[in-house]
Amino acid sequence: MTTDVGRSEAPGGAVGWVETRLHLGPFLNALLHVPIPRNAKTFYLGGITLFLFGIQVVTGTLLALYYSPTPDAAYESVLSITSDVSFGWLIRSVHHWAANLMILFLALHVLRIFVQAAYKYPRELTWLVGGGLLLITIGFGFTGYLLPWDQRAYWATVVGTEIAGGVPVIGPALLLLLRGGAEVSEATLGRFFGIHVLVLPLLLAGLLGLHLLFVHQQGLANPKYPEPRPGRPAPARPPERLKPFFPDYILDEVIAWYAVLAALVILASLFPAGLEPKADPLVTPEHIKPEWYFLAVYQLLKVVPETVGVVAPVALVLVIVVLPLFDRGEEVLPRRRPIAIACAVLLLVALAVLTFYGAQV
Amino acid sequence: MRTLRPFLLPALVAIGSLLVVSMAAAGTPADDSAGPSRVFEVSQATPTPEVPLETAPPLPTPIAHRGDATSTGCVDCHAKVDARQAGIADEWQASIHAREGVGCADCHGGDPTSDEITVGMAQAGGFQGVPDREDTVGLCGGCHASAERMRPYQVATDQYSKYFSSVHGQRLLVAKDDRVAICTDCHCSHGVKPASDPTAAVYPLNVPGLCASCHADASKMQPYGIPTDQFDLYELSIHGVQLLEEQDLRAPTCASCHGSHAAKPPRSDEVVDVCGSCHTATQALYEESAHSRLEGVGPKCWTCHGTHDVSEPNESLFLHEGGVPDYLCATCHSPTDQSLRLEMDRFEDPADRRCDTCHHTRSLIYSQVEAIAGAVGGARDAYDTALLRIDDAAALGMIVADADVAAQEAMTELIKARAAVHTTKLTTISALTDATVVKAGEAEALANAKLADSDFRRQAMVVVIALIALNVLVLISLRRRLHAQG
Ligand code: HEM
Numbered sequence: 150m151t152t153d154v155g156r157s158e159a160p161g162g163a164v165g166w167v168e169t170r171l172h173l174g175p176f177l178n179a180l181l182h183v184p185i186p187r188n189a190k191t192f193y194l195g196g197i198t199l200f201l202f203g204i205q206v207v208t209g210t211l212l213a214l215y216y217s218p219t220p221d222a223a224y225e226s227v228l229s230i231t232s233d234v235s236f237g238w239l240i241r242s243v244h245h246w247a248a249n250l251m252i253l254f255l256a257l258h259v260l261r262i263f264v265q266a267a268y269k270y271p272r273e274l275t276w277l278v279g280g281g282l283l284l285i286t287i288g289f290g291f292t293g294y295l296l297p298w299d300q301r302a303y304w305a306t307v308v309g310t311e312i313a314g315g316v317p318v319i320g321p322a323l324l325l326l327l328r329g330g331a332e333v334s335e336a337t338l339g340r341f342f343g344i345h346v347l348v349l350p351l352l353l354a355g356l357l358g359l360h361l362l363f364v365h366q367q368g369l370a371n372p373k374y375p376e377p378r379p380g381r382p383a384p385a386r387p388p389e390r391l392k393p394f395f396p397d398y399i400l401d402e403v404i405a406w407y408a409v410l411a412a413l414v415i416l417a418s419l420f421p422a423g424l425e426p427k428a429d430p431l432v433t434p435e436h437i438k439p440e441w442y443f444l445a446v447y448q449l450l451k452v453v454p455e456t457v458g459v460v461a462p463v464a465l466v467l468v469i470v471v472l473p474l475f476d477r478g479e480e481v482l483p484r485r486r487p488i489a490i491a492c493a494v495l496l497l498v499a500l501a502v503l504t505f506y507g508a509q510v
Numbered sequence: 511m512r513t514l515r516p517f518l519l520p521a522l523v524a525i526g527s528l529l530v531v532s533m534a535a536a537g538t539p540a541d542d543s544a545g546p547s548r549v550f551e552v553s554q555a556t557p558t559p560e561v562p563l564e565t566a567p568p569l570p571t572p573i574a575h576r577g578d579a580t581s582t583g584c585v586d587c588h589a590k591v592d593a594r595q596a597g598i599a600d601e602w603q604a605s606i607h608a609r610e611g612v613g614c615a616d617c618h619g620g621d622p623t624s625d626e627i628t629v630g631m632a633q634a635g636g637f638q639g640v641p642d643r644e645d646t647v648g649l650c651g652g653c654h655a656s657a658e659r660m661r662p663y664q665v666a667t668d669q670y671s672k673y674f675s676s677v678h679g680q681r682l683l684v685a686k687d688d689r690v691a692i693c694t695d696c697h698c699s700h701g702v703k704p705a706s707d708p709t710a711a712v713y714p715l716n717v718p719g720l721c722a723s724c725h726a727d728a729s730k731m732q733p734y735g736i737p738t739d740q741f742d743l744y745e746l747s748i749h750g751v752q753l754l755e756e757q758d759l760r761a762p763t764c765a766s767c768h769g770s771h772a773a774k775p776p777r778s779d780e781v782v783d784v785c786g787s788c789h790t791a792t793q794a795l796y797e798e799s800a801h802s803r804l805e806g807v808g809p810k811c812w813t814c815h816g817t818h819d820v821s822e823p824n825e826s827l828f829l830h831e832g833g834v835p836d837y838l839c840a841t842c843h844s845p846t847d848q849s850l851r852l853e854m855d856r857f858e859d860p861a862d863r864r865c866d867t868c869h870h871t872r873s874l875i876y877s878q879v880e881a882i883a884g885a886v887g888g889a890r891d892a893y894d895t896a897l898l899r900i901d902d903a904a905a906l907g908m909i910v911a912d913a914d915v916a917a918q919e920a921m922t923e924l925i926k927a928r929a930a931v932h933t934t935k936l937t938t939i940s941a942l943t944d945a946t947v948v949k950a951g952e953a954e955a956l957a958n959a960k961l962a963d964s965d966f967r968r969q970a971m972v973v974v975i976a977l978i979a980l981n982v983l984v985l986i987s988l989r990r991r992l993h994a995q996g
């Protein structure tokens with residue numbers, strides 16, 4: 150079937166009117182042509198992450214209309230969003246849950262790519278840019294957590310910035326930079342807000358454009374066969390069978406998005422985002438708990454010396470980001486990559502155990 | 511009250527002085543027969559005029575000696591005698607006395623500048639050995655009652671005179687009974703520490719245990735015929751739990767009500783002032799009451815709340831649960847002249863600390879008690895209901911901050927209403943319980959609105975999910991057609 154959108158003999162009406170002037174047809178046509186191997190299995194994880202980012206942009210913009218980023222007004226403005234603004238509770242709860250799901254699906258996306266070895270030649274740069282996306286998304290979580298200015302927000306940020314302060318050499322400077330002073334204060338809230346609603350969205354949008362451009366240029370990886378490399382004999386393999394990106398792949402993707410939307414609606418309705426008492430720098434709560442995706446690091450810090458607990462996660466992320474640079478084997482099937490898979494399983498078990506114990510008490 | 515006084519006053523003075531005289535003459539503690547202990551209890555329960563106190567003996571002058579606390583003659587030898595003596599030396603070294611230059615010879619006399627036993631411990635040189643228990647109070651007082659000596663330390667100098675006004679001091683003085691507590695029993699002989707030192711026996715958290723070390727000892731108290739269950743009662747009381755478990759230094763220790771140096775059970779007519787020294791607002795309300803106007807014979811704090819066993823008050827204090835008690839005229843009236851007379855032992859059982867222990871069901875006041883109990887109980891119920899609704903809403907994930915605020919306001923009114931019970935004035939109380947009910951109603955309405963909102967969200971969720979499902983179905987059929995074509 151053909152997926153040609155624009156032809157030289159443009160259709161009439163509004164579309165034709167625009168087409169005769171801008172000749173967008175060939176461009177859109179190229180945009181909708183992404184080589185998708187028939188046996189590619191993405192589980193739509195990257196697309197779902199993209200969808201959730203879209204949800205965050207929309208709900209975040211709406212929240213920003215009512216939110217005030219000062220310690221005097223932040224808490225009250227969030228309270229008013231949830232109780233006075235029509236459907237404010239829904240917007241806030243969806244933003245809350247989509248943030249969590251975004252981290253979850255991002256992790257699954259990375260896992261899928263790791264297992265299928267889609268980070269190998271020629272997709273090293275897609276993975277590298279992805280590493281940037283991962284850091285930015287975590288940054289969203291960290292900066293957004295403070296904004297409600299309740300006890301949990303405040304103290305998690307006190308502890309979180311403290312942890313950043315434990316980084317060797319640059320720690321103290323980093324702590325000061327994050328907090329904008331010695332304490333978590335108005336300055337901290339101001340910069341977290343600015344980073345959360347301006348800096349990170351622009352960065353994410355830019356890198357995401359690059360990421361998708363790369364994917365568009367290279368098409369999806371075939372999980373069964375390695376990509377033929379220049380200057381090496383191409384391994385014997387059946388000819389690549391492709392399926393159309395539009396409408397076939399997109400249709401399935403949209404169905405997946407609907408499923409995630411349904412999950413969001415259910416989560417937001419049954420478990421709306423809560424709010425603890427207003428932040429009080431003089432009252433330290435008994436238990437300070439970060440978001441679930443920081444629990445492993447939090448727990449690690451309890452069992453190893455501070456420097457190790459801070460350096461290890463940073464080193465781990467760096468190793469993951471540069472993975473394609475040292476893991477250059479041609480094999481893509483998991484059973485032919487025992488060392489890589491064993492490392493990943495070990496890492497996942499360690500993360501699960503740390504998260505489990507971090508969640509206690 | 512007015513008719514009672516002329517008879518009771520001389521009688522009790524007579525009994526009291528008889529007791530004191532007999533103790534003084536025999537030099538033995540009061541025996542534990544029912545007679546004297548009965549008198550002791552009546553004297554707590556009814557406004558008994560004080561037996562005139564024997565005045566404190568004149569202060570001895572502090573021991574004069576050579577050298578000072580830096581003279582090490584005593585410690586040099588004694589620390590080597592045996593482990594006990596070495597321990598004494600260590601205790602003293604760690605004491606506030608050692609720090610402030612009070613040495614061995616200040617209490618024991620002798621010459622601390624000498625290393626020779628024949629010189630240092632020569633009686634001719636003023637060595638006095640271990641002071642008698644009877645002399646110890648004067649020995650401490652010699653310095654501690656001297657405003658001049660104590661000036662640099664900014665500590666009180668009235669312990670000596672207070673001590674001799676205490677039950678301990680009077681027995682020591684009048685009956686020459688040296689088994690009573692003297693200074694060193696609480697403060698230690700050698701290891702004296704300031705009361706602000708948490709390791710001191712007299713640090714507030716340690717005071718109940720300190721008093722109990724004698725007063726909970728049946729063999730020590732047996733000669734005096736006084737109960738030994740105070741610590742057990744106190745430990746479980748709201749005061750005891752707050753002090754001993756919560757380590758809350760604001761909670762009263764034994765000394766807060768009985769005094770420390772002037773230790774003595776507060777008289778019935780002193781109780782209101784004693785409790786009121788902390789419970790100021792409640793005292794003011796009580797003083798507006800009909801109870802307070804009865805003065806000496808009226809119910810006091812202890813009548814409803816007990817003494818050592820004060821528990822968290824609640825609405826059960828109004829009326830007996832199920833069945834009105836067996837009224838005895840003697841519960842409230844003197845058998846001889848029918849005048850009002852509340853005995854403490856009649857209210858020993860917490861179950862008897864109820865309004866209807868005195869106010870007969872057929873009395874006019876009983877119906878007023880019922881009305882007050884109803885108003886306070888109703889306000890409490892309204893508050894509890896609001897809290898339940900708020901909990902329901904919170905359990906559904908709703909943010910209930912505004913309902914919480916309203917509930918807190920209701921609680922404030924309820925606290926005021928409960929305090930106002932001490933005025934015994936129905937109009938005052940019901941104004942506050944009405945305010946509680948109104949505020950609790952607001953809180954409940956807010957919580958109900960959240961519950962309704964949560965219901966709406968669930969229903970809307972079902973509709974939205976149905977719409978999404980419909981969309982997905984359309985997309986799936988589109989997909990089928992696509993595959994059929996492809
Ligand atoms: C905001 C975060 C991200 C978004 C929205 C996103 C989105 C996407 C999308 C839509 C695709 C197309 C295939 C699919 O749907 O799975 C994709 C592919 C890919 N992504 Fe991401 N991604 C993100 C983060 C990451 C991260 C953190 C990494 C790795 C560290 C990464 C590495 C890759 C790679 C290597 C591919 C190519 C996969 C293939 O060809 O099969 N991405 N990404």
